[in-house]
Amino acid sequence: GAVVSQHPSRVICKSGTSVKIECRSLDFQATTMFWYRQFPKQSLMLMATSNEGSKATYEQGVEKDKFLINHASLTLSTLTVTSAHPEDSSFYICSARDQPGRETQYFGPGTRLLVL
Amino acid sequence: AQTVTQSQPEMSVQEAETVTLSCTYDTSENNYYLFWYKQPPSRQMILVIRQEAYKQQNATENRFSVNFQKAAKSFSLKISDSQLGDTAMYFCAFMNPGTASKLTFGTGTRLQVTL
Numbered sequence: 001g002a003v004v005s006q007h008p009s010r011v012i013c014k015s016g017t018s019v020k021i022e023c024r025s026l027d028f029q030a031t032t033m034f035w036y037r038q039f040p041k042q043s044l045m046l047m048a049t050s051n052e053g054s055k056a057t058y059e060q061g062v063e064k065d066k067f068l069i070n071h072a073s074l075t076l077s078t079l080t081v082t083s084a085h086p087e088d089s090s091f092y093i094c095s096a097r098d099q100p101g102r103e104t105q106y107f108g109p110g111t112r113l114l115v116l
Numbered sequence: 117a118q119t120v121t122q123s124q125p126e127m128s129v130q131e132a133e134t135v136t137l138s139c140t141y142d143t144s145e146n147n148y149y150l151f152w153y154k155q156p157p158s159r160q161m162i163l164v165i166r167q168e169a170y171k172q173q174n175a176t177e178n179r180f181s182v183n184f185q186k187a188a189k190s191f192s193l194k195i196s197d198s199q200l201g202d203t204a205m206y207f208c209a210f211m212n213p214g215t216a217s218k219l220t221f222g223t224g225t226r227l228q229v230t231l
Contacts, residue, residue: 034218107162
């Protein structure tokens with residue numbers, strides 16, 4: 001149980017294009033999902049908290065117009081990197097909280113984004 | 117704000133031996149959760165063990181156990197009978213339920229299990 005998937009696993013795009021990453025909870029409903037960014041050999045940095053049916057909450061320093069988050073259902077959240085640039089190249093990971101009260105996050109396998 | 121400190125950037129242990137990874141944290145909260153996550157070369161984050169702060173008993177999951185010292189704000193992970201598959205980055209994480217369940221991660225410890 002508590003499986004989270006991400007798609008795509010890897011994406012290469014040209015500078016200036018937009019890229020959408022999907023995060024799905026496969027066997028549970030997730031009212032809250034989280035998006036992280038991880039640079040090589042570093043820890044995870046929380047970008048935003050995605051709540052089903054409402055606007056995402058962004059961490060300080062994260063541009064909400066650049067990183068669009070949509071959480072339209074209890075099993076799907078999407079992160080769109082708009083007008084991507086080489087500095088956006090990174091490893092993006094999502095997680096989902098299984099249920100309030102258990103307070104455990106389960107992580108997707110991550111998406112490696114390379115912007116040329 | 118909460119902080120999580122992992123003072124060991126790298127550790128090495130021989131197969132079948134025991135190793136302890138350290139983690140300390142700073143918080144003024146009384147109710148919180150602590151986690152150890154493993155990130156192998158595949159980069160998939162895997163939950164290893166979790167501890168609720170209100171529970172005095174240390175959590176155990178098979179070969180993995182923690183030493184939770186609430187007063188000292190310490191949360192170390194002990195891996196017994198180390199296996200080659202335990203080679204990974206290990207992240208300690210703190211969560212205060214009052215902050216929308218956000219996780220605060222330490223900087224990680226890279227564990228290498230050798231033959």
